[in-house]
Amino acid sequence: MAALVLHFGDTKDGQTRCGLCDFCSPNESSAQQYREPSRAERATIQTILDSLRNTQGKSLGRLLKELPGNLARKELDTYLSALAKAGLIAVEDAEWIKDGETILYRKVTLTAEGELLEDHAALDLQMPADTRTTKKSSSLPFASKDKPAKKKASPATNPDIELTPAAQQLEQALKAWRTTIAKKLGMPPFVVLHDKTLRAIAHVSPTTPNQLQEIPGMGPAKQEKYGAQILTICQSVIPVQ
DSSP states (O other): OHHHHHHTTOTTGGGOOOSOSTTTOGGGOSSSOEEOOOHHHHHHHHHHHHHHTTSSOEEHHHHHHHSSSOOOHHHHHHHHHHHHHTTSEEEEEEEEEETTEEEEEEEEEEOHHHHHSOTTOOOOOOEEOOHHHHHGGGGSTTSOOSOOOOOOOOGGGOTTOOOOHHHHHHHHHHHHHHHHHHHHHTSOHHHHSOHHHHHHHHHHOOOSHHHHHTSTTOOHHHHHHHHHHHHHHHHHHSOOO
16 A cells, blocks of 8 residues: 555655554564564575665666575565565666667665664564465365365356357447447457357347346446447347347
8 A cells, every 4th residue: 555655646654654464564464474584584684685785776687696595586575575574675666778678677775774774783574484384274174175166157158159140140240349349448359348248148139238237247337338239239130029
């Protein structure tokens, strides 16, 4: 939330920690288990801080290359997350232009608090619990070991359903209409209505708003926007007998 409001110019609340969420207060989090970093992890954290000191920041790729050992990118992200939650670093989007091409990358910099931190000072950091510890939660009584049964698709939403020649003609008419709407709105056609929804409409060929709204993918918002147009197309292609 703080990053979001800061992006929109709220410099007061954007730089204030709430002290409640799992980012501002990871040790109080109930959704994610945290632990104290090991001695080896503390050494790596200190190396990261030393590498960033007296610089204008570094890209994640460069920082990863400078760190000793075979540290994986995912492991680096974990360390950076812990440092960011402690308010010692900031990770932000950056860009640079090479040969007329804009290259986007992630940049890590020390915060003012991180710059003022004395060398090898005691750090109050919280690391995410090990994956092996988290996986044990699956043995809790309320955790089902059985795979959930797959929901059987109804014929109206099955993209492989065979359509009659008239229904195929209706489907093509609906797709042409959808393309026109998408171009006007400047969005991909599937955002207007998904292919499965169009196929279901062609299969059912609704004649009333109630019939149309029963089709999966035609919620109240879609019904209000496009319902009348869709019913007109259905009537024009497959007239009511």
